Amino acid sequence: MNAEPSMSSSERNDKTQPESQGETLREAELGFQDREVDAVQPFFLENTGIRGRMLRLESAIDAVLKRHRYPEPAARLLGELMALTGLLSSLLKFEGTFTLQSKSDGPISAMVADMTSAGVVRGYLNVNREALSAMLEGLEDGQEPTLGQLVGEGYLAFTVDQPGHADRYQAIVALEGESLAECLQNYFRQSDQVESGVLIKVDQVADEKGEKHWRAGGIIVQLMPDEGGSNAVELEDGATSGMVRDGDERKEDWSRTMVLLSSCSREELLDSALPMNDLLYRLFHEELVRVYDRLPLYEGCRCSREKLETVIKTIPVGELDQHKVDGRILASCEFCSRTYSFDDDDIAKIQAAD
Numbered sequence: 001m002n003a004e005p006s007m008s009s010s011e012r013n014d015k016t017q018p019e020s021q022g023e024t025l026r027e028a029e030l031g032f033q034d035r036e037v038d039a040v041q042p043f044f045l046e047n048t049g050i051r052g053r054m055l056r057l058e059s060a061i062d063a064v065l066k067r068h069r070y071p072e073p074a075a076r077l078l079g080e081l082m083a084l085t086g087l088l089s090s091l092l093k094f095e096g097t098f099t100l101q102s103k104s105d106g107p108i109s110a111m112v113a114d115m116t117s118a119g120v121v122r123g124y125l126n127v128n129r130e131a132l133s134a135m136l137e138g139l140e141d142g143q144e145p146t147l148g149q150l151v152g153e154g155y156l157a158f159t160v161d162q163p164g165h166a167d168r169y170q171a172i173v174a175l176e177g178e179s180l181a182e183c184l185q186n187y188f189r190q191s192d193q194v195e196s197g198v199l200i201k202v203d204q205v206a207d208e209k210g211e212k213h214w215r216a217g218g219i220i221v222q223l224m225p226d227e228g229g230s231n232a233v234e235l236e237d238g239a240t241s242g243m244v245r246d247g248d249e250r251k252e253d254w255s256r257t258m259v260l261l262s263s264c265s266r267e268e269l270l271d272s273a274l275p276m277n278d279l280l281y282r283l284f285h286e287e288l289v290r291v292y293d294r295l296p297l298y299e300g301c302r303c304s305r306e307k308l309e310t311v312i313k314t315i316p317v318g319e320l321d322q323h324k325v326d327g328r329i330l331a332s333c334e335f336c337s338r339t340y341s342f343d344d345d346d347i348a349k350i351q352a353a354d
């Protein structure tokens with residue numbers, strides 16, 4: 001495993017300072033409707049050494065989950081994976097693509113979600129619908145399937161691809177815990193000794209016409225490592241808070257923050273009428289919340305005919321026929337379901353090209 005970029009080391013943190021100085025949230029400035037409901041909001045709790053990110057996905061996630069028409073528990077899990085992808089990639093400073101993907105032996109055998117540094121998100125999963133229905137039928141009424149029942153045993157991999165960088169950062173964690181959020185919390189604790197709290201909610205919310213739309217909301221908080229010697233907390237904009245926290249105070253800061261985080265309800269996290277900054281203030285105002293520039297998120301796909309042409313060019317001429325259906329090669333993108341068709345003339349041109 002390559003050590004760079006790490007998601008939590010203090011060295012890494014130096015490179016993830018938001019560009020702006022940020023501003024401390026004040027009660028008088030609340031109540032403004034969010035213009036960007038698909039976005040990540042970076043924040044810092046000034047009275048502690050805790051940084052965080054809040055995410056909301058509305059039209060971006062609704063578009064992806066409706067297009068795929070997965071069974072409801074599968075759609076919800078992909079929504080969680082996409083929300084985690086948005087939160088984790090926003091902790092990193094990189095130019096390229098951040099990917100979270102799973103492989104496992106359960107009804108949902110693979111999931112992929114990725115996000116570019118420009119904030120474009122997408123995702124898909126592979127589900128054995130019969131195996132999933134059989135598993136769901138075995139549950140008690142009202143019982144929600146666990147992560148283990150949905151995915152079985154397997155792993156979750158994080159990858160950062162940066163064009164021009166030969167090194168690909170990758171980390172792998174076992175798919176364990178009650179939820180994907182818990183799986184990630186355990187990963188941070190074990191691999192980086194960074195206390196992290198992750199809260200993710202995904203659900204369908206009815207609009208005024210009764211039409212249902214997928215919504216995702218999430219918050220991640222991290223207790224930044226205590227830099228040996230100095231206890232002063234460095235703010236993300238480079239200033240210090242002046243707060244000197246000893247080990248016991250750090251523990252108290254952390255447990256208080258986790259209690260505040262767990263007090264956040266599903267309704268609050270998914271309610272687009274409650275602006276993100278208002279919710280952060282409601283949860284953490286006693287710690288003084290400093291917010292930084294928001295990163296807007298968009299749904300989109302990067303597949304192209306040209307990319308598929310390079311794949312077709314790698315197929316030996318003698319094997320081309322076995323990929324054809326009615327004389328054509330049909331290739332569809334798993335992310336966006338768009339289908340590309342290549343007839344014999346197209347294939348001849350691809351083969352002849354340099």
Ligand SMILES: [Zn+2]
Pocket residue numbers: 301302303333334335336337338
């Ligand atoms: Zn596509």
